[in-house]
Every structure is written in C-alpha cells, then in structure tokens.
Amino acid sequence: MGQRRFGTAEILLLLSILILVVVVAIPILLIFWNAFVVEGKPDFLRALALLKEPDTFEALKNSLVIAGGTTVLSTIIGVFFAWLVSRTDLPYKATMKVLFLVPFMLPSFIGALAWKILLSPRGGHINRLLMDLFHLEDPVFNIMSLGGIIAVETMYLFPFVFIQVSGALERMDPTLEEAARISGAGLFTITRRITLPLMMPSILAGALLVALYSLAHFGVPAILGTERNIFIIPTKIYEKIYASGGNFEAIRTGTMLSSILVLAAAAILYIQSLVLSSGRFQVISGKSMRPMVLKLRGLKWPLLILSVLYIAITVVLPTATIFLVGTLKTYGLAFRLENMTLDNFTYILFKWELTRDAIWNSFYLSLSAAAVTMLIGTLISYVLVKTKIRGKFLLEFLGVLPFSVPGTVIALGVILMWSGRFGINLYNTAWIIFVAYIARYMAFALKSTSAALEQVHDSLEEAARACGATKWQAMRDVVLPLIKPGMVAAFFLIFLPALRELTTSVLLYGPHTRTIGVAIYTLNEDGETVYAAALAAIALVIIMAGQLLIKRVTRAKIESA
Amino acid sequence: MATVTLSHVTKRFGGVTAVRDLDLEIQDGECFSMLGPSGCGKTTTLRMLAGFEDLDEGEIRVGDRVFSNSSKRYYLPPEKRDFGMVFQAFAVWPHLDIFDNVAFPLQIKGLSRAEIQTRTRRALEDTGLLKVQHAYPGELSGGEKQRIALARAIAINPQVMLLDEPLSNLDPKLREEMRFEIKDLQRRLGFTIVFVTHDQAEAMAISDRMMVMRDGVLQQVGSPIEIYERPSSRFVFSFIGLSNFLPVETREGATFVQGAPEAGPLAVVRPKGLPDAAWTLACRPTHIDLQAEGGLRGTVARRVYLGDLVEYRIRVGPHELRIQKGARHEVFQEGAPVGLTFRHYLGYPEG
Numbered sequence: 044m045g046q047r048r049f050g051t052a053e054i055l056l057l058l059s060i061l062i063l064v065v066v067v068a069i070p071i072l073l074i075f076w077n078a079f080v081v082e083g084k085p086d087f088l089r090a091l092a093l094l095k096e097p098d099t100f101e102a103l104k105n106s107l108v109i110a111g112g113t114t115v116l117s118t119i120i121g122v123f124f125a126w127l128v129s130r131t132d133l134p135y136k137a138t139m140k141v142l143f144l145v146p147f148m149l150p151s152f153i154g155a156l157a158w159k160i161l162l163s164p165r166g167g168h169i170n171r172l173l174m175d176l177f178h179l180e181d182p183v184f185n186i187m188s189l190g191g192i193i194a195v196e197t198m199y200l201f202p203f204v205f206i207q208v209s210g211a212l213e214r215m216d217p218t219l220e221e222a223a224r225i226s227g228a229g230l231f232t233i234t235r236r237i238t239l240p241l242m243m244p245s246i247l248a249g250a251l252l253v254a255l256y257s258l259a260h261f262g263v264p265a266i267l268g269t270e271r272n273i274f275i276i277p278t279k280i281y282e283k284i285y286a287s288g289g290n291f292e293a294i295r296t297g298t299m300l301s302s303i304l305v306l307a308a309a310a311i312l313y314i315q316s317l318v319l320s321s322g323r324f325q326v327i328s329g330k331s332m333r334p335m336v337l338k339l340r341g342l343k344w345p346l347l348i349l350s351v352l353y354i355a356i357t358v359v360l361p362t363a364t365i366f367l368v369g370t371l372k373t374y375g376l377a378f379r380l381e382n383m384t385l386d387n388f389t390y391i392l393f394k395w396e397l398t399r400d401a402i403w404n405s406f407y408l409s410l411s412a413a414a415v416t417m418l419i420g421t422l423i424s425y426v427l428v429k430t431k432i433r434g435k436f437l438l439e440f441l442g443v444l445p446f447s448v449p450g451t452v453i454a455l456g457v458i459l460m461w462s463g464r465f466g467i468n469l470y471n472t473a474w475i476i477f478v479a480y481i482a483r484y485m486a487f488a489l490k491s492t493s494a495a496l497e498q499v500h501d502s503l504e505e506a507a508r509a510c511g512a513t514k515w516q517a518m519r520d521v522v523l524p525l526i527k528p529g530m531v532a533a534f535f536l537i538f539l540p541a542l543r544e545l546t547t548s549v550l551l552y553g554p555h556t557r558t559i560g561v562a563i564y565t566l567n568e569d570g571e572t573v574y575a576a577a578l579a580a581i582a583l584v585i586i587m588a589g590q591l592l593i594k595r596v597t598r599a600k601i602e603s604a
Numbered sequence: 605m606a607t608v609t610l611s612h613v614t615k616r617f618g619g620v621t622a623v624r625d626l627d628l629e630i631q632d633g634e635c636f637s638m639l640g641p642s643g644c645g646k647t648t649t650l651r652m653l654a655g656f657e658d659l660d661e662g663e664i665r666v667g668d669r670v671f672s673n674s675s676k677r678y679y680l681p682p683e684k685r686d687f688g689m690v691f692q693a694f695a696v697w698p699h700l701d702i703f704d705n706v707a708f709p710l711q712i713k714g715l716s717r718a719e720i721q722t723r724t725r726r727a728l729e730d731t732g733l734l735k736v737q738h739a740y741p742g743e744l745s746g747g748e749k750q751r752i753a754l755a756r757a758i759a760i761n762p763q764v765m766l767l768d769e770p771l772s773n774l775d776p777k778l779r780e781e782m783r784f785e786i787k788d789l790q791r792r793l794g795f796t797i798v799f800v801t802h803d804q805a806e807a808m809a810i811s812d813r814m815m816v817m818r819d820g821v822l823q824q825v826g827s828p829i830e831i832y833e834r835p836s837s838r839f840v841f842s843f844i845g846l847s848n849f850l851p852v853e854t855r856e857g858a859t860f861v862q863g864a865p866e867a868g869p870l871a872v873v874r875p876k877g878l879p880d881a882a883w884t885l886a887c888r889p890t891h892i893d894l895q896a897e898g899g900l901r902g903t904v905a906r907r908v909y910l911g912d913l914v915e916y917r918i919r920v921g922p923h924e925l926r927i928q929k930g931a932r933h934e935v936f937q938e939g940a941p942v943g944l945t946f947r948h949y950l951g952y953p954e955g
C-alpha cells in the first residue's frame with residue numbers, strides 16, 4: 044500500500060471529507076458568511092447592532108434564562124433521584140430506575156402540548172378546576188411563562204443527568220466511601236467531601252448535555268412561549284424566517300442568532316471534553332461492587348411515594364391528557380363518555396390527507412435518513428479509526444462539527460445552501476429535510492460506529508489478510524460482522540428521534556412535506572387542539588412500539604453474541 | 605483495652621456462607637494475621653470487624669463494649685469504632701492529593717492545623733511519600749497508592765488497625781521495609797493489628813499469632829512457630845509451606861509406602877491418635893535426607909538447581925517426593941537410586 048500514492052484509502056478519505064464538507068461544513072460556513080459578511084467585506088459591527096435590537100436581545104436573554112434554569116433544575120432533580128435509586132434502600136429501586144428513564148421517550152413538545160391543555164392560564168383544565176373549587180378569580184398556574192417552560196423542559200430533560208450520575212454512582216468503588224467512614228466521617232461529610240466531588244464530572248457532563256439540548260430546543264418554548272410573546276433563539280429564528288417571507292435582513296438576523304448557538308454549543312462541548320479528560324476522577328473499580336446503602340427508615344415510603352408521584356405527574360398525567368383530549372368530539376367538552384369518539388383517530392390515520400402525509404413523510408424520511416447516515420457514518424468512522432494516511436486531521440476536524448450544530452442551525456444552513464443559490468433548489472421538497480437529517484444525526488452515527496470499530500483490533504483484520512483474504516474480503520468477512528451491532532444501534536439511535544423530530548423540519552417543511560412533529564405543531568397553532576392531541580397520541584404509540592422493537596433487536600443481538 | 609472478641613460469628617451471602625461460626629480473641633496490642641486461600645472469608649471477617657457488614661449470627665466485642673450483635677441487631681457504625689483500615693483495593697481518593705488523602709481522617713477528628721501538619725508529614729515520611737505529597741493518586745503506581753492507604757491508616761493512630769493485604773502490591777524490598785515499619789509503629793503506639801494476607805511467609809514474619817481459614821471455617825490459631833511445626837490438619841500443613849504427602853500403612857510396627865512395598869520399610873514411628881493403619885505422612889522438602897545406601901529406596905527423576913539449593917524429584921513406586929538440599933551437599937545424578945530418611949514428619953488420617 045505504501046508505494047501507491049493514491050489508493051483505496053485515499054479515495055475513501057476524499058469521499059468522507061467531501062460528504063462532510065457538503066453536508067455540514069458548507070451550510071455552517073454559509074451561516075457565518077451571511078451573518079458577518081456584507082457585500083464581500085467582513086462587518087461585525089452591524090451584526091452586533093442587530094443583536095442589540097430589543098426583540099433579538101430579549102430572545103437571547105430568554106434563551107440564557109431558560110437554558111440556565113432548566114440545567115440547574117434538571118441537575119438537582121437528576122442527582123437527587125440518581126442518589127435515591129443507587130445509594131438508598133428505597134423500595135422497588137430497580138423498577139423506579141426504569142421509570143425515571145421513561146420521560147426520555149416522551150417527546151417534550153407533546154408534553155408541552157399536554158401541559159398547555161392542563162395549565163394554560165384561562166383554559167387549562169387544572170386551573171379551571173382549582174378556580175371552581177376554591178372560587179378563585181385568577182388562575183393558580185401559568186405554564187405559559189418562563190418558569191413554565193423551564194418546568195416542562197426539566198421534566199423531560201432531567202434523565203440526561205439521572206443516567207450519567209446513577210451510572211457513575213454504580214460504577215464507583217464503594218470502598219472510597221467506606222474509607223472515609225472508617226476515618227470517622229458521617230454520611231453528610233462523606234457526601235460533601237467524597238461522593239459529590241467524585242461525581243462532579245458526571246454531574247457536569249449531564250448538566251452540559253441538558254444545557255446543550257435546552258439551548259437548541261424548539262418545541263416547548265414554541266408551544267408555551269410564542270403565543271405569549273416569549274421567544275428564545277430557535278423560536279426567534281423561526282419567526283424571523285416565516286414572518287418575513289424570506290427577506291434578507293430577517294435571514295441575516297437568523298444567521299447571526301444561529302452563529303451564537305453554534306458558538307455556545309462549541310463552548311459547551313469544549314468544557315465537557317476538558318472535564319472528561321482530566322484523569323483525577325477515575326473512580327471505577329474492578330472488584331466488589333457493594334455500594335454503601337443509606338437506610339431511609341421512616342422516610343422510605345414517603346420518598347417512594349414522592350418518586351411515584353413525580354412519574355405520575357410528569358409522565359402519566361400528560362400522556363393520559365393527550366389520549367383523552369384526542370378522543371373529544373370538540374375541544375372544550377367535558378371528559379364524559381358521550382363526548383368521546385375514536386373517529387378522530389381513524390380520520391387522522393386514513394382520511395385526512397395532511398396527517399396521513401405527515402405520518403408517511405416522517406416514516407420514510409427517518410427510515411432513509413437513518414439508513415444513509417448510518418452507512419456514511421460507518422465509512423467515515425472506518426477512515427478515522429482504521430486508516431493511517433496523511434490528511435486525516437482534516438477529517439478529524441470535520442468529524443467534530445456535527446456534534447456542535449443545533450437543529451435550527453442545520454435547518455437554516457441547508458436553506459441557504461439548497462435554495463437554488465448553488466444551482467440546486469430543494470426548497471419545499473422532502474429532499475431538503477433528508478439532507479438536514481443527515482447533518483443533524485451524523486454525530487450519533489459517528490459516535491456509535493467509531494466506538495464499535497475501536498473494539499475491533501487491527502490484528503483481527505491483519506490475521507484475515509495473513510490467511511490470504513484480500514482487503515475487501517477481510518472487511519466483509521471480519522470487520523463488518525463485528526461492527527454490525529454498532530451499526531444497528533446507530534440506525535435506531537437515528538430512526539427514533541427522527542421520527543418525532545420537530546426543531547429542524549419545522550423550518551423546512553413545505554405544503555406536502557410536513558412531518559408528524561410539524562403536523563402536531565401546526566395543528567396546535569391553528570387551534571385544532573383535538574386533532575393535535577389525537578395525532579400526538581398516535582405518535583406516542585408509534586414511539587412506544589419503536590422502543591419495544593429496539594429492545595427486542597438489541598436483546599436478540601446480545602443473546603446471539 | 606482493645607481486646608477484640610468474636611463469638612459465634614457467621615456471615616452468609618445468599619447461599620454462600622462466607623464465615624461460619626468463628627470464635628476468636630485478638631489480644632490488646634497483638635499483631636494477628638488471617639491467612640487462607642482466596643475466597644475463604646478474610647475480607648468478610650475484616651469488614652464485619654469494621655462494621656461494614658452486619659452479622660447473621662454472633663457478636664463482636666472490643667474490650668467490654670459490644671460493637672456488633674446480631675440478635676440485638678446492634679451495630680456501632682464504622683465511623684464510631686476508631687479503627688484504621690487499609691482496603692484491599694487501596695481506596696485512595698482520586699480527587700485529593702496525597703497530603704490531603706492522609707490528612708482527611710485527622711481533619712475529620714477536628715485536630716488543630718499544626719497537629720494535622722506534623723502527623724501527616726510523619727506518616728508520609730514513614731511510608732516514603734513525602735517527596736510526592738502534592739501529586740494526585742492518578743499519577744501514581746499501585747505500590748504508591750498502597751502506601752498512601754497505609755499512611756492514611758497510620759496517621760490516625762487508631763486502637764485497632766485492620767489491614768487487608770496492605771503489602772501485596774509492593775516490590776519485595778519495599779515489602780520488607782514496610783513490614784518492619786508497621787511492627788515498629790505498633791511497638792511505639794501500641795495498637796492492635798489485624799492483618800490479612802495469603803502469603804504465609806509474610807504472616808509468619810509479622811504476626812504474634814495467626815490463624816488459618818478455609819471456606820469460612822477456622823482451621824487453626826496459634827503462634828507462627830506452633831502453626832508451622834504442628835499444623836492441625838493436612839490442609840494447614842500444605843498451606844503453610846512446601847509439602848510432601850506420602851500414603852503409608854503401618855502393620856505390626858513396620859511402616860511401608862502404599863503401592864510400593866519393594867521400596868522397603870520407613871524408619872518412622874506412627875504418631876498416636878490416628879484411626880487407621882493407613883495414614884498420610886507429611887513432610888517438608890528440607891526435612892528429608894538423601895543417602896546412597898539404606899533408607900527408603902527411590903530413584904532420582906529430576907534434578908533442578910535453585911541457586912543455593914538443589915531440588916530433587918524422587919520417585920518412590922507410584923509416588924513422587926520433592927526434596928531440597930544445600931548445593932554443597934552430595935550430588936545425585938538423574939536416574940540414580942537413592943535412599944531417603946525422614947528427619948521431621950507428621951501424620952494425618954488418610955484422605
């Protein structure tokens with residue numbers, strides 16, 4: 044291989060670079076270009092002036108408040124429940140641990156829709172109930188506020204922290220705490236001086252994920268904020284692009300806001316890599332996994348009730364609301380059997396073109412995007428992990444990009460790139476959503492396929508070559524079968540989120556290319572609450588089915604291995 | 605007074621009985637070793653002493669105070685026991701530097717800054733860590749981490765020190781130094797040591813008394829000499845040093861090797877108290893003499909030089925014996941016939 048200057052490896056490298064450049068790099072560059080270059084000259088002052096305009100400034104501020112509030116609240120709740128299920132004698136710990144992950148499966152914008160139905164100031168069912176019950180003049184709760192948005196986002200994002208911290212607590216060597224105990228330290232001192240500091244990287248990693256997600260998230264603030272003139276960066280971008288009918292100033296503001304999102308995301312990821320790379324926190328033990336368990340004694344059952352109540356309120360209540368509202372003949376009728384019907388579901392599934400299309404679009408878009416992204420991801424990971432050629436650093440740099448591009452930014456980037464400016468116009472077609480999905484989910488594919496490839500030691504491939512297999516045969520018969528589980532995982536990791544996607548597609552949909560998320564969102568905006576809920580209920584069923592399918596597939600994989 | 609008393613202590617994990625009906629008294633100021641193969645319950649015993657494991661049966665007392673009692677469900681929490689402990693997996697805190705690791709227990713005790721300083725420095729000096737005191741454990745080797753754990757336990761100067769294989773990761777030279785250091789500290793400060801190891805030589809060297817365990821059951825307690833010279837069972841005999849076991853049979857005052865009567869009678873006396881005519885003769889490799897004529901007849905199967913020693917494998921009928929002699933001793937060729945006489949030996953029931 045060494046003698047040839049241009050072999051298969053080089054072609055693969057070039058191909059990988061080309062794909063990443065077209066799919067990710069150029070769209071991002073276009074965003075920065077549009078934001079900071081006017082008539083061919085860099086112009087940062089005018090960019091800054093735009094940001095100082097009251098409405099954009101307000102959006103920036105709200106973004107900070109919501110992301111900050113959500114992160115702090117999610118961290119507190121996530122750490123608390125993680126500690127509860129892994130360090131105490133809470134009854135039914137194992138079940139509770141699974142239950143705390145359920146909010147993850149619930150799309151947060153569907154949650155927001157439910158909460159709007161329940162807690163909007165005037166019309167919210169719970170508010171009306173409380174006002175009738177206690178003869179109040181004013182509603183008790185207002186979910187359509189900064190605090191409400193923070194609360195709803197926290198409900199569905201805290202599992203990021205929960206997963207990280209409960210995992211770390213379980214892997215932590217329990218004798219680290221015992222050593223402190225035998226030194227005379229009580230539980231409080233141990234928690235403060237040993238456990239919490241040791242958990243800090245995991246807590247931080249989880250918190251940063253929440254911040255990253257919340258900053259780029261569209262659904263909840265769009266459903267709960269827009270009506271009340273509460274905007275954050277992604278919803279502001281959406282408003283600018285739509286309200287203005289694509290005028291240039293609006294797009295520039297959008298690109299500027301997008302640039303801020305990209306920079307913030309990059310900063311968050313950078314901090315995360317710093318935290319994780321410092322080796323001071325390796326607490327994983329090989330032996331004796333017997334964590335110190337705090338006896339809750341009298342608090343045992345109250346804390347279990349609190350946990351169950353939390354799940355009931357954040358998961359069961361909104362889900363039930365969605366299903367119930369989805370059956371109403373007209374919105375506003377009382378939840379009585381004579382007011383309910385299943386016709387809404389048949390209408391949405393089979394008769395109404397808009398929703399039928401949306402379901403179909405979501406299906407084939409996420410299916411094809413998952414398949415293609417997974418294959419491209421495997422190719423790029425292969426070049427990154429398995430080849431040693433010059434110029435790889437370029438690919439390494441490009442490979443980091445997908446991780447730091449929020450969904451809104453990708454949408455704006457593909458609009459700039461694929462609206463005919465460069466000869467190809469995909470606007471209003473499904474193709475533009477397809478390319479956007481590839482860019483958006485590339486990070487997932489890269490992560491799981493490169494992890495799988497790193498497990499395959501070079502010697503395995505070399506052994507095959509030594510037995511006379513060609514490079515291609517070695518690849519097909521040795522490498523591919525070994526990384527197949529990683530590829531399957533990548534596929535589902537993309538397929539399921541894409542199925543419920545809203546943030547990106549809401550900026551890209553055309554008259555016939557609504558996705559499920561977009562359809563629910565627009566139905567809600569048009570006041571079709573019942574149909575929005577019915578479609579959301581169908582989406583929830585599809586998501587549950589998908590989750591079960593994954594479990595099946597991955598379990599079969601493990602058993603056959 | 606820190607006499608540690610365990611009475612009828614039993615600990616089960618699901619179906620496994622890790623420790624079974626253990627009765628033990630460890631004297632104040634004594635260095636007591638627990639010896640036994642992997643999984644025999646040493647760590648479990650230590651963790652019950654420390655208060656990390658509840659008892660399924662029995663009681664643990666220190667002096668006249670009850671520390672653990674299973675029937676009363678009373679357990680003094682570990683932090684109130686005033687014990688020091690070195691954990692088998694070190695348990696040094698990765699987020700604290702070495703100095704802070706060692707100082708932590710002293711800070712918990714609420715000592716003055718000056719005292720914390722001097723005691724920590726002293727412990728670091730004793731363990732040879734003073735030079736690296738501001739490094740973090742992540743940057744250190746296994747041996748160094750083990751020394752941090754040791755320094756941390758030494759610094760508190762507890763009434764009882766629980767050491768779970770505290771020297772297993774050190775190189776031989778350092779091991780010997782630390783062994784000496786621990787004994788020296790004990791002499792100075794007078795604490796009781798419970799020392800877990802599965803290295804019998806280490807146990808012999810360090811302990812005043814020791815015990816041997818097997819599958820959670822106590823086999824023998826005694827001074828190192830007692831245990832070495834009079835192991836109470838074949839298992840203890842084999843665990844405590846290199847050993848030969850030869851099945852023999854005594855009839856009418858003459859003892860023959862089973863399966864090899866042609867090798868001739870052995871010049872041994874059948875120990876009293878053995879139930880059957882057939883018994884097992886146990887003997888250390890260094891306690892057998894070789895000679896050209898007479899004795900129990902065998903053949904040199906193999907000869908290996910081990911520096912100062914020569915090791916022979918001698919075939920006697922279907923059996924093989926391992927014998928070690930000084931290198932300057934008379935040399936027998938492989939294949940040559942030799943005679944064996946047993947200087948020291950013990951007898952155990954057959955099987």
Ligand SMILES: Nc1ncnc2c1ncn2[C@@H]1O[C@H](COP(=O)(O)OP(=O)(O)OP(=O)(O)O)[C@@H](O)[C@H]1O
Nearest residue numbers: 333617620622641642643644645646647648649802
């Ligand atoms: N928490 C536990 N749960 C279940 N079984 C346990 C637990 N702790 C110990 N055991 C079992 O109890 C037995 C004794 O274990 P212990 O750790 O005391 O052995 P040990 O003598 O210290 O061995 P080693 O020399 O390998 O450290 C083993 O069979 C072990 O598997």
Ligand SMILES: [Mg+2]
Nearest residue numbers: 646647648692
């Ligand atoms: Mg042990």
